[in-house]
């Protein structure tokens with residue numbers, strides 16, 4: 001920013017600070033705000049004024065702009081207006097009957113309605129001129145209103161103003177639906193109600209009833225919302241006059257709104273509606289189909305199925321936890337995953353048969369899924385043979401990263417990274433198990449084979465009909481009696497040792513795993529971080545010189561962080577060991593100990609925390625999910641270096657492509 | 661024995677539901693520009709104690725916790741040396757955040773004491789909606805953690821936030837363009853459940869958002885990230901509309917005021933008869949709660965069944 005442009009600002013600050021600051025200091029302060037930190041002039045002015053004590057506590061933390069009435073947009077949050085009182089009245093407002101003064105204010109450019117919410121003893125006689133400071137504006141129905149709230153104030157002025165008698169509002173315009181532009185502030189339309197629905201919504205701290213639906217006239221249809229529906233009763237099919245409407249536009253979609261000051265009255269006009277197609281609804285009894293006949297496009301279909309797997313999950317819908325049931329259903333022709341979204345009073349038992357009525361289908365990842373929302377599941381008194389053949393012929397083939405408990409029988413193509421033969425004792429019986437690690441290009445998973453399939457390291461295999469069990473949130477693949485294993489040629493690109501990238505949301509939904517990589521920001525450092533003592537025998541952390549296994553021991557110093565990493569999809573606990581902590585904080589264990597003996601352990605930890613917090617990192621390790629949430633035991637950690645310019649250019653071209 | 665860092669603190673709590681036990685997740689820290697946060701009008705108040713409250717932005721971000729960054733341009737301590745009450749502004753490329761830290765934010769409060777204005781700062785904290793006496797609302801951030809950062813860490817945040825703003829804008833557009841969209845449909849289309857839920861809540865309860873505001877925020881962010889390059893979505897450079905500041909005396913949301921009054925009631929109830937009204941009024945006044953506010957708060961507490969009036973001059977906790 002060049003010097004000339006800055007002169008007025010510089011002068012203003014100097015004047016206000018009244019020589020509390022010399023010009024050189026002021027210039028360098030301004031330069032810092034504007035050129036080093038790139039904040040705008042207003043923020044710089046306020047920052048400097050506050051720093052040097054020229055903004056007192058009673059002044060609010062915001063800036064104001066002097067406005068002429070015809071430039072008001074109705075969205076001002078903090079404006080100053082100088083005007084002449086055209087009319088004013090002291091009255092009781094609202095439920096508690098507080099006294100306000102409202103009226104009309106004018107200047108050379110127009111007039112506007114105003115309300116002073118805490119007038120005290122102030123008088124606003126017509127004809128006098130006042131400065132309305134720290135006002136905010138609102139629009140009602142196309143009319144702009146100026147409000148002087150608790151932060152605002154009114155000051156009498158000596159000057160006189162000749163008022164231009166044009167109200168700062170948008171004149172009402174009579175419109176046909178097809179000619180709405182979407183920016184109308186005060187439109188009147190006459191239209192037939194094609195659809196209407198009364199709903200309760202929670203808005204600004206209270207429940208309120210709104211009416212929404214579709215209006216139509218000769219020129220088209222438009223969705224509408226009536227925000228204050230008290231006393232309004234709309235009959236579908238009837239014609240009404242709607243006055244005081246405002247429109248909003250979201251790209252191509254115009255929406256008509258009726259605010260508090262809008263009115264609706266029955267009209268005798270006869271209106272032929274054109275261009276109306278009813279909103280899709282699930283209605284008529286569904287078409288009866290077998291699973292193999294599904295196309296994925298069905299809107300309402302009935303199926304007779306047997307439940308092969310079913311799981312109740314809690315998801316959050318509209319702020320409230322809600323149970324949904326998902327699983328796998330089968331009939332004589334095949335199997336299909338299902339989700340039931342309305343589970344009130346519904347019990348779905350594995351192995352039982354049901355008639356699913358009014359389901360709709362979606363295709364997701366090339367797989368057909370059936371969904372039931374307003375449909376019903378009725379117990380069916382007949383046995384459905386989901387032949388093994390059918391079920392086995394269509395086991396879901398997945399990638400390693402998609403493997404999770406509850407998806408039933410699965411097939412996977414993967415390479416064997418490691419495999420070892422072990423004896424385990426299960427319910428008093430010794431069994432041989434071949435266990436190790438499998439991987440494909442998407443990730444790694446532990447497996448256990450309960451019979452000898454001849455699995456060797458570096459084999460590439462097609463494993464069919466395996467099942468999944470989780471341990472501490474980590475899914476593991478089990479190869480049981482019904483499993484088939486065959487060698488394949490595939491050469492997998494096994495993810496490098498830095499692990500499979502996953503999001504926290506994905507981990508919360510699908511469980512933990514081995515060798516997972518998380519990228520996010522360190523947002524918290526938890527208790528148990530910093531200098532600790534470990535048992536020399538077992539490496540457990542010791543408290544008060546006691547190891548819970550080895551008793552009294554001479555602890556060995558160690559450094560670790562218990563951090564919280566947030567990747568914007570969720571948060572995960574991370575236990576970071578000494579080496580990575582040293583690297584992250586730029587301080588060694590011995591330096592930390594020296595610091596701690598000088599300033600205390602909490603000061604040493606604060607030093608480390610100040611280096612670690614808000615850092616973007618990539619952490620790899622095994623992820624478990626237990627009662628306390630997901631956590632990663634970090635095996636390697638690095639600070640993320642983003643090429644912000646390249647990423648910004650990517651975003652730029654994406655936005656531009658979508659704008660044109 | 662679990663080493664899980666969440667063992668300390670109540671970020672995750674085992675959930676009592678049927679089916680496999682799933683821990684409730686710690687609230688995600690949303691990356692949101694100040695322009696979007698300050699335009700927020702919707703609040704979802706916790707129905708029960710220990711349940712989180714949220715605000716829902718016009719683009720459907722359902723926020724309890726937020727990650728913000730920017731230039732700390734102003735800080736003012738309205739508390740005492742022993743008990744700070746910091747009121748700050750942090751400017752990002754779209755406007756500014758209001759940040760308040762007092763005795764319930766000890767780490768952040770201590771950190772703010774040693775920060776010099778101006779500097780780049782990042783904060784993680786909870787959002788609070790406050791209502792001014794005139795009925796207008798505003799949002800402030802109560803930081804759990806705040807620290808000074810370098811410019812490149814700030815620019816990383818600007819980029820991340822621009823990307824996530826763009827994602828929300830697109831998802832919102834998709835949701836608005838089909839009238840019968842519900843959360844399920846969005847989830848099926850690949851939007852994550854938390855975001856889908858927020859979008860539907862915003863559509864149901866708020867006016868459709870003005871996409872121009874958010875395109876301009878993205879434009880300004882990209883201009884900061886790519887100085888000298890041609891970034892023009894057709895919006896003037898100036899920052900977004902000024903949000904209103906937290907007015908003196910009403911920084912506490914009504915939930916916090918209720919907490920204060922409940923604590924006072926316990927403190928003043930020496931003889932088990934309840935707290936004398938006049939004393940309560942005096943103490944409340946000294947904590948910035950007017951007698952009219954007190955009336956409103958005690959009514960609300962009575963409605964909730966938390967307090968009652970043993971007689972006209974006393975108020976007592978149940």
Ligand SMILES: [Zn+2]
Pocket residue numbers: 535536537538539540547548549550551
């Ligand atoms: Zn030990």
